[in-house]
Each structure stands twice: as structure tokens, then as C-alpha cells.
Amino acid sequence: MDTNNRWMPGLIAVLIVIVISVGGYGIFRYHKDHSTVLPPPSTSPGVGQDGSGGNPTNPSPTPAPTPSCWTATQSWNEIGQTGCVTFTGYADTSDSGQMYLNQDSSDYADGFSVWIPSGESFGQSVLSQYSGQSISVSGTITQYKNAPEIEVTSASQIQLAQ
Numbered sequence: 001m002d003t004n005n006r007w008m009p010g011l012i013a014v015l016i017v018i019v020i021s022v023g024g025y026g027i028f029r030y031h032k033d034h035s036t037v038l039p040p041p042s043t044s045p046g047v048g049q050d051g052s053g054g055n056p057t058n059p060s061p062t063p064a065p066t067p068s069c070w071t072a073t074q075s076w077n078e079i080g081q082t083g084c085v086t087f088t089g090y091a092d093t094s095d096s097g098q099m100y101l102n103q104d105s106s107d108y109a110d111g112f113s114v115w116i117p118s119g120e121s122f123g124q125s126v127l128s129q130y131s132g133q134s135i136s137v138s139g140t141i142t143q144y145k146n147a148p149e150i151e152v153t154s155a156s157q158i159q160l161a162q
Contacts, residue, residue: 069136072103072112075148084138085150086161087112091131099123101130101137113149114158122155134161
């Protein structure tokens with residue numbers, strides 16, 4: 001074997017390990033970034049679970065579980081997660097037309113924020129409908145200038161908190 005090529009099999013093996021490791025991390029990140037948070041299981045009793053016997057031919061409907069949301073304070077620890085955040089939002093529009101519902105009426109940097117990109121046609125109606133209201137916003141919590149934020153691209157991501 002040529003002395004210049006003795007190290008080639010070892011180098012190829014190392015490169016294969018690196019490619020597999022990086023590819024595995026990419027798959028893990030894809031899965032983590034595209035996972036969703038499921039609501040907790042319902043704790044309400046079903047037919048017969050409360051000892052009443054129930055009526056098997058006409059069971060009482062079990063209400064759907066209400067998904068639990070993080071508070072604005074908790075959202076600081078949930079960056080990168082997908083779920084919902086409940087807070088009171090105050091409308092703000094930047095000079096460039098970006099729309100926001102901020103937890104703090106004076107500054108986005110001190111609390112949770114919802115960003116509605118300027119091109120979203122529903123933005124102005126959402127701002128007027130929900131400003132000053134307790135709302136729940138669903139999406140992936142990201143970080144903008146060290147503060148938690150959810151980007152809203154559909155009006156269905158925002159609803160009045162229950």
C-alpha cells in the first residue's frame with residue numbers, strides 16, 4: 001500500500017461518522033421543531049366512572065378538555081416550544097407597519113409579545129378586537145431581542161381567554 005494513502009480508510013470512516021451524527025441531529029431538530037403540545041387528558045368522569053352506573057344507551061357527553069396555556073411569565077422558559085400563551089395584549093403598530101399585541105403596554109421587551117407581520121390582512125381587525133383583552137395565542141414561542149414572542153399568520157391563532 002502506498003504510504004501516502006495509508007490514512008485514507010481511517011479518514012473516510014471519521015467522515016462517515018460525522019455525516020451520520022450531523023444528519024441525526026438534523027432529524028432530531030426537525031422533529032422537535034415540528035412537534036405539537038397536546039392538551040392534558042380530561043379528568044372529568046365518563047359514563048359509569050363516578051359510580052352512578054350511567055346509561056350505556058344514551059351516555060352523557062364528556063366535554064372536550066381545555067388546553068392549558070402558559071402564562072406570559074412562563075413563556076420565557078418555553079422558547080422553542082409550541083403551545084399557547086394567555087396574557088392581556090395591548091395593540092401597537094411600528095413605523096414599518098408591523099403589528100403587535102404586547103403584554104406590557106409601554107414596551108415589548110419587558111414581556112411576551114405577539115407579532116403580526118405587516119402583510120397580514122386580518123391584522124388591523126385583530127388589533128382592534130383584542131387590544132386590552134385577556135387572550136390566548138397559539139404557535140411556536142420564539143425569541144426576539146431576548147423576549148418571548150409568537151408570530152401570528154392566521155386570525156385563528158388568537159382567541160379570547162376562557
